Amino acid sequence: MTAAVRRRPKAVADRRWAARVGAAAGLLVALVVLLLAPATPASAHAVLVSSSPAASAVVPSGPAEVALTFSEGVRKVPGKIRVIAPDGSRADRGEPSFSGAVVTIPVDPSGARGTYLVSYRVISADSHPVSGAFTYSVGAPSPPPVDTGSDNRADPVVGTAVKVAKYLGYAGLLLLVGPALVLAALWPRRLPRRGPARLAWAGLGLLVLATVADLWLQVPYTAGGGLFDVTGSGLGDVLGSAFGTAHLVRLGLLAAAAFLLRPLFAGPVGRTDGIILAVLGGAALFTWPLAGHPAASPAPAVSVVVDAVHLGSMAVWLGGLVMLAVFLLPRADERELGAILPIWSRWAALAVAALLLAGTVQGLIEVATPKALVDTTYGRLLLAKILLFALVVGVAAYSRSLVRRRTAAQRPGRMRRVIWVELAITAVVLGVSATLVQTTPARTAATDVAGTPTGYFSTTLSSPVASVQVELDPAERGNNSVHLYAYTKDNRPQPVQEWKATAALPSAGIEPIEIPLLPLTDNHTTGEINLPAAGEWQLRITVRTTEIDQATVTATVPIK
Incomplete structure (x- = not known):
């Protein structure tokens, strides 16, 4: 009986010693990971502040590089920064370079005249992706190209x-x-x-x-x-x-x-x-x-x-x-x-x-x-x-x-x-x-880089041919960006052959205004529109997925 009592404290002590050794080993692994990890500067959700060439600009000759300047430092998503030439081919040459908040994309300066599409997807320091696109033109504008090789949406x-x-x-x-x-x-x-x-x-x-x-x-x-x-x-x-x-x-x-x-x-x-x-x-x-x-x-x-x-x-x-x-x-x-x-x-x-x-x-x-x-x-x-x-x-x-x-x-x-x-x-x-x-x-989300208040509107509309996701930013009077996405019933990208969109404000007697749309991928298009007055605007969107399959959906957007 005495020997058993003596053995019990020793067994308990052995278990506690083993537990502490195991805990120390796990803690050591965590410390090694922490010490070997690269340091990353702190920043917030990045916002594109400016670009060179500027969005929608017309430049006399092709640039050798496109520079994107964000509000904070960003990290690369491989293969997600692209420059598309007017004929739909890749105009970027080599990997983009990242230096804090500036991303530089080498571009072929001898490319054709016309409109180029720049699409990007980067990662903010808080681990969230930031994506977008814009165009610039060399010599004179042309029908914008479509980036069929990259979808910048999760x-x-x-x-x-x-x-x-x-x-x-x-x-x-x-x-x-x-x-x-x-x-x-x-x-x-x-x-x-x-x-x-x-x-x-x-x-x-x-x-x-x-x-x-x-x-x-x-x-x-x-x-x-x-x-x-x-x-x-x-x-x-x-x-x-x-x-x-x-x-x-x-x-x-x-x-x-x-x-x-x-x-x-x-x-x-x-x-x-x-x-x-x-x-x-x-x-x-x-x-x-x-x-x-x-x-x-x-x-x-x-x-x-x-x-x-x-x-x-x-x-x-x-x-x-x-x-x-x-x-x-x-x-x-x-x-x-x-x-x-x-x-x-x-x-x-x-x-x-x-x-x-x-x-x-x-x-x-x-x-x-x-x-x-x-x-x-x-x-x-x-x-x-x-x-x-x-x-x-x-x-x-x-x-x-x-x-x-x-x-x-x-x-x-x-x-x-x-x-x-x-x-x-x-x-x-x-x-x-x-x-x-x-x-x-x-x-x-509440302010852009110039400190101007902004909002955001997003909704998903169902139709027989596709589910249409509508995004309007900043959903206020003045210039607004429209993004439209098409998905199948099982949430897969739905290719669209033709998009049409109009905006109207019936309460103020404003007839439908056509929104010029720029296809970015086969299921994603974007456009810019100026909404001159506050009120309940009616967005009317037509989606044509084949020669015969077409549907129209409507969204009511409150504009402040």
Whole structure:
């Protein structure tokens, strides 16, 4: 009996030693990735500031190069910057060079007279692609060429998959943090740990899956293409970027944490292991803002810190709620709940306070102006998130009042129902957040490079021959850019033989104005139009896909 008792502490010590060695190995991998990664300057969503030759310019002789100047530094998407000659052939020669915010494209200066098409797709520092096109003419304008060899638009399925992966990552984080925190500090000794441990392992697996999916999807998201249009070189470019570095570091930190989570799920751990786990978890939280908008904000250091605090507070609060609803309230007795709930209530209050503070600071940085809060997609999504958060805080305040009145421990069923309401609302909040991180920040979307307020209109219209996506920018009085895309029912590009579009304002007596259209690819065309008055403009778009298949759709666009 004595020998068995002596062997048990030694076995426990051996397991803890092995866990720490494994954690150190995982942390070492993360540090190696971080040290070997190239440094990338911080910047925001890039905007094309100017070009040489200028858009729509007519120059007397062919230039030897085309220069694109963006508002911030950009990175290359291989094969996505092209200059098309009037006859449809490639006029660019060799690879474009990147120097901060300036991209230089070598061009054959002895090309034919006529109109040239310049199309581009680059990556901003916050990992989002930026694409566009314009024309210039040599000698005199001619019918613009069509770039049939490049589609600078990401597959809609890929865009949706990216948002789903973000959502799953958030869900995995809270399912991992909640059980780990409660098992380390609040779990009654008499209750088995198997259920919470399984939930935490599921959260860890979901988090790893979402991180790997992020890396995979980033290739077609930035380069264009479908879910499986992933090449070795494209994946290498993603892994070598700041985005890829942050995700690889996250995987290394999760691997390190997994070695210490195993003994935690088996029983109480020592203070040293708890501190190491907390450090690993805190470091992992920073990989989210370092791979997104916060790292490219006007105040990156502040944005990264507050976003990590925001994410960590969310994981603590919601993860703890899941543990209360699923395990503690149904299994713990009144005496245990009487001790646990007041502590949890204080933790939840601190987490909510941190959420409010961090969210306010981040909102001020990303939105920049009150007008952008209502005039941009990012601002409106943020308003929706604030309203939902206010609702869930109200429900949380009610649950806190139950704890203060000491009725929660005596009647756990009511407390459990309230918590499920909190979780249902916050599930919607997480969905809004997953969309928000993929949306252009309001500080960028609300102003162009000259500081002029801009808006944006986008809608998808169905017809028997194609689904037509309509984009109008800035959707205000004056000059506007129109982009039209055609897709099949299964979201594949639909080739179009002929586009026609008109704009009318019946309320002001403005008859239909024809919009001159420039085909960029076989399913994408663009045009420019001046809208002289505010009101509900009627866009009428005709799509002809074959000699006999044709359809007309109409969109109402509010112009301010």
